[in-house]
Amino acid sequence: MADDSTSMDRRGFFKRAATGAAxxxxxxxxxxxxxxxxxxxxxxxxxxRTKALESxxxxxxxxxPAALDAIVDMYxxxxxxxxxxxxxxxxxxxxxxxxxxxxxxxxxxxxxxYTGAQGEHMVVVxxxxxxxxxxxxxxxxxxPWPVLGLPPVWYKSAPYRSRAVIDPRGVLREFGTELADDxxxxxWDSTAEIRYLVLPERPAGTEKMTExxxxxxxxxxxxxGTAKVAxxxxxxx
Amino acid sequence: xxxxxxxxxxxxxxxxxxxxxxxVFHEKWEGRIYALNRALGAWGKWNIDAGRxxxxxLPPADYLRxxxxxxxxxxxxxxxxxxxxxxxxxxxxxxxxxxSRKLTPPLTVERVVAAAARRPNxxxxxxxxxxxFKVGDRVRARKINPTGHTRLPRxxxxxxxxxxxxxxxxVFPDTNAHxxxxxxxxxxxxxxxxxxxxxESAAPRDAVYLDLWxxxxxxx
Numbered sequence: 001m002a003d004d005s006t007s008m009d010r011r012g013f014f015k016r017a018a019t020g021a022a023x024x025x026x027x028x029x030x031x032x033x034x035x036x037x038x039x040x041x042x043x044x045x046x047x048x049r050t051k052a053l054e055s056x057x058x059x060x061x062x063x064x065p066a067a068l069d070a071i072v073d074m075y076x077x078x079x080x081x082x083x084x085x086x087x088x089x090x091x092x093x094x095x096x097x098x099x100x101x102x103x104x105x106x107x108x109x110x111x112x113x114y115t116g117a118q119g120e121h122m123v124v125v126x127x128x129x130x131x132x133x134x135x136x137x138x139x140x141x142x143x144p145w146p147v148l149g150l151p152p153v154w155y156k157s158a159p160y161r162s163r164a165v166i167d168p169r170g171v172l173r174e175f176g177t178e179l180a181d182d183x184x185x186x187x188w189d190s191t192a193e194i195r196y197l198v199l200p201e202r203p204a205g206t207e208k209m210t211e212x213x214x215x216x217x218x219x220x221x222x223x224x225g226t227a228k229v230a231x232x233x234x235x236x237x
Numbered sequence: 238x239x240x241x242x243x244x245x246x247x248x249x250x251x252x253x254x255x256x257x258x259x260x261v262f263h264e265k266w267e268g269r270i271y272a273l274n275r276a277l278g279a280w281g282k283w284n285i286d287a288g289r290x291x292x293x294x295l296p297p298a299d300y301l302r303x304x305x306x307x308x309x310x311x312x313x314x315x316x317x318x319x320x321x322x323x324x325x326x327x328x329x330x331x332x333x334x335x336x337s338r339k340l341t342p343p344l345t346v347e348r349v350v351a352a353a354a355r356r357p358n359x360x361x362x363x364x365x366x367x368x369x370f371k372v373g374d375r376v377r378a379r380k381i382n383p384t385g386h387t388r389l390p391r392x393x394x395x396x397x398x399x400x401x402x403x404x405x406x407x408v409f410p411d412t413n414a415h416x417x418x419x420x421x422x423x424x425x426x427x428x429x430x431x432x433x434x435x436x437e438s439a440a441p442r443d444a445v446y447l448d449l450w451x452x453x454x455x456x457x
């Protein structure tokens with residue numbers, strides 16, 4: 001691509017991006033009026049706009065591109081639901097750890113080395129034969145990053161956020177999880193900086209498994225509460 | 238504000254669509270905007286509550302249409318301009334103003350790992366705020382309709398519950414989002430019976446727990 005067309009493109013969508021930013025910064029009723037004139041808050045190509053924004057911020061010395069690479073790498077390769085799975089498996093095999101984990105989640109999770117943003121204040125809730133826990137954030141998409149990584153699209157979506165609180169049994173059914181009427185469902189709406197992790201039930205028939213083997217059974221969804229842990233051959237979601 | 242972001246209890250949003258073997262980022266730009274958001278936060282010009290509020294202020298139709306990371310993109314552009322890190326003209330031209338001097342980013346690659354492991358803390362235990370409630374108290378979420386940022390969802394306003402847990406004293410988002418100070422308050426986990434929230438058709442044993450600040454509540 002020639003330099004000229006690159007700079008034209010860049011200018012063009014930055015202008016549109018700026019309109020979006022301005023609109024987003026205008027509060028209340030002024031917003032509605034502004035909106036009539038300019039419906040296109042988000043131009044079609046967020047990839048191009050992100051690239052242009054990044055080059056501007058790098059040129060201004062506002063961000064270090066190598067730091068951005070490192071952050072992406074961390075969340076793509078290091079921080080994810082395997083962390084939470086290790087916490088769960090450890091709690092299954094070590095009753096003292098489980099006690100500490102349920103009493104004060106943050107320090108117990110930190111014992112295994114998992115700390116950081118969106119895991120500042122952790123509460124771990126335990127599933128039992130009579131209680132099933134389900135985590136949601138109806139207002140945005142709060143999620144315990146250090147133990148589960150970044151949330152899947154469905155967790156951030158309007159269907160899940162709207163229905164988890166009013167129809168948790170219906171939501172669970174969509175995930176293939178059917179609960180008996182005598183099981184109490186507790187839905188945790190993450191409205192503050194407290195982040196919730198579900199400690200799923202250890203499946204029967206796993207008594208002889210090692211901690212590592214147990215961790216391999218624990219799925220992300222079982223720690224959000226939309227699924228249970230299957231002993232073998234379960235859905236790996 | 239009574240915005241579209243406050244979705245708890247709405248119908249009509251369609252089925253939930255889980256994706257098998259979902260990647261962390263579906264496209265490269267999503268990872269970049271996620272990282273940009275983190276790196277820009279290190280300037281300390283805004284806070285997590287102001288960041289959430291910026292997204293809530295998107296027009297409802299756009300909020301529903303845009304993907305999660307598109308919202309982050311627009312939010313960051315808005316915050317950068319609002320807080321003077323970037324000018325409107327720079328956004329429009331895509332070039333730094335000739336007069337602007339090159340800065341040094343606070344989040345360098347050497348600091349990323351340490352910064353990511355640090356536990357930012359929203360708890361303010363020593364501020365001396367008074368607790369009006371204790372575990373076991375019957376409470377009612379107040380019927381209030383703030384036009385600014387709030388973390389009190391509409392679906393619990395006016396509903397009665399029981400204080401299940403006392404979390405301690407935490408930064409109050411309703412003021413912090415508007416740079417009116419942290420004004421820390423006691424924070425409680427309140428249990429609401431599903432039937433109290435949704436009526437008799439809800440399962441009798443089920444409950445929803447919300448983390449609510451002291452001033453969101455009154456004695457029931």
